[in-house]
Amino acid sequence: MTGCRHGAKNTLVKNYLWLAERLGVEVHPRTTAVAVRPSGSGYRVETVRTGAWSRRGRRVFEADQVVFAAGALGTQRLLHAMQAGGTLPHLSGRVGALTRTNSEAILGAGVKRPAARRHGLDFTEGVAITSSFHPDEHTHIEPVRYGRGSNVMGFLQSALVDGGPRRPLRWLATMVAHPLTYLRLLSVRDWSSRTVIALVMQSVDNSLTTRYQRGRLRTVQGHGAPNPTWIPAGNEAVRLLADEIGGIPGGAVTDAFNVPMTAHILGGAAIGATPAEGVVDAYHRVFGHPGLHVVDGAAVAANLGVNPSLTITAQAERAMSLWPNKGEPDPRPPLGSAYERIAPVAPATPAVPPHAPAALRR
Template sequence: MTDFDEDVVVIGSGFGGSVAALRLAEKGYRVRVYEAGRRFEDEEFAKTSWDVRRYLWAPAMGCFGVQRIHRLPDVMILAGAGVGGGSLNYANTLYQPGSAFFTDPQWDGIADWEAELAPHYATAERMLGVVEQYPHNGPVERIMAGAAEDLGVGSTFRRAPVGVFLGTPGVRVPDPFFDGEGPERTGCTLCGNCMVGCRVGAKNTLMKNYLALAERRGVVIEPLRTVTELRALRGGGFAVTTRRSGAWLRRGRRTVTARQVVLAAGTWGTQQLLHRMKASGALPHLSDALGRLTRTNSEALDGAIATRVPASLEFTRGVAITTSFHVDERTHVENVRYGPGSNLMGALATILVPGDLPLHRRLGHLVGRALRNPVRQLRLGSLRRWSDRGIIALVMQTADNSLTLSLRRRFGRLVMTSRQGHGEPNPTHLPQAHRAAEAIASRIERDGGVTAEARGSWPEVFGIPLTAHFLGGAVVSRSAEEGVIDAYHRVWGHPDLHVVDGSAVPANPGVNPSLTITALAERALSYWPAAGETDPRPAQ
């Protein structure tokens, strides 16, 4: 087949997909992007997380927001939705991982990754508008610094690198990043609602950089289109079938053909599609390594909360994540905030229980704590002004643990499931996270003169960790026996199919992975030839 509807179809518009869209358009390809989520203008984001139709993603129920929540037996996953993917609801935090990430055995020796990715990290930082250190100092930042000191790790405290146009608060100016080629921007007002969707226009989402520039170069982005089938065509190329996201009737099923396809639907979306297409025979040469080395960034979401709003402590003012410290050499802790009124995610929080106990004893501990002081626990557990009263602790590790994902049949349907994989068992709790949460609670009491307590999460009580950074499962490898894609992000057995999202990441970075996903995508796309030119990459 030589006559295709598109040169390239990109599935997903997050950090990997947006890089692919822009760089391929610059190289002269006809590019179409499919995104399952909706498109947002700044004023269309939810004002608070209680506006569930604009905040949560549950399309079958009419909710087309930015926050996805997925569940597997071994983990609960927080992800993004919408044109711009995870950039719409991430905490705009852009760290580079340490050296151990680049020498993980899964990909060590394929390339000198740290050296080879260095210029692509620099490009990603420029494109995403990284401010190297968050400049403002408020109560939360002082509490985090104090907690680090109390834990004996004060030297590891640092200000977060953030992708935000700080500017003059509330003042709109011509594009300050791309010589006027990008959209106008508004200075950050420090409202704290980065993860609900930035209504100000200060957050450097992908619609403010990569995707805006890609559309200027002719890329077509189709929102609210869910890819249901990706089939290899005899003689080359692919047929990509989509339907309207969330539609019960009139699904608007359409199929286009493309010479090449870039998968960038996020780890959940990419893995789900690949698993289903492997099972159906639509992609018959997919590696049996699909689903292995699925990572959770070895994360926990704990925190600390006060019984009332401390008069002297303004917890909600600032961008979502502003500081971090290391509890030990492999455990990284960041403060996280929501803005005033965004209290919905507080429903996941509960009493911190010892994670090394069996379930019945964890439940007994929780009930016992609640009964010993029910008034205090009711005040701590109330969602009223939850974001004003607490600090979330996002804890990440470089530990070598993983899950293996596969399909199983449930009620007549194939669904993804998980089991423990290579390395250490995926943790159901992190003692380091508990220590950090307790240190933060102690500092809130000391600095605010209020009663405060460390908090955990309901999933953690039941032995299910939370992660905001679901990674891997279609990882870079030396061969099809060891992974799903080669060093150029081409799928083994289907070299015109490419994976450039978080599912390609082979190890736990121990920091927020968005910058790394962007840099990996920049590197992968740099090897593509210009349209019509000879491919310089070696054949598989």
């Protein structure tokens, strides 16, 4: 969740990027892509130095093939901006459609600091996510722990109030009725040691549509049912969790105003059979622009109801396994053609280079 002081957390710099560099890939850190423009038979990728306040650090890369993998919101922003600026005139009008929130609520239960000290409680010990359960057919809940000292999320916690009429007033009444309890929430000291997060996710069919206005993304209700402002099964589970640990159930401060939170924004450049249905085809190629690809969470078309990392990884692995090796014919049907199932392409170079450590070669 927040890293590992012992280096055991599996991250991109330890797996894919490390292996790619061993095979000759050059990585340019702290570089932000701001535009992709057609140029001859390929594309110009315009970049700036990440975090730069001026135009210094601008660079342009030339490429025949470009992969968007900036996360659902990053990829959407870039595609929206280029569509609005006319850079990619043939881009599907479905950019921003089927933006998914994983239909989530981020809840939790915490023990007051004096009680936690008295009973010697420390919920930071152990793996971040060890289990999950399904209170009903559409809802999935993961108990989550944060490492010692990772207390910033505690600033988002507030009283748990069910949805319905006059929710902000009921939230305020709860706070006023127990002023000392909720005033203590202003201090997040030892928060991770005495709090268990409940990440509530659903696989129901609801979505948002993002629109690009004055350089910013804005959302409107999308396909499917309205996104839930609260999940009853989640609130019930958190209250039972609080009873179990002798603590107080809580939700995000935005929940009281019917603004749910999510840790897993997905979609917005989803897979579709045609440009009228999606932004990319089944091989993750951008409709209307040969050589452009979306290979990240933006291509996920549904609320998964689980942490999406493995789904994103599986889609990326599949998409890359169907790419031709350099100089070899492309086995995929032409862009815009009907889907065909094809066999994966065996890589021309070994997945692990000969000069890799012996442990990896084994």
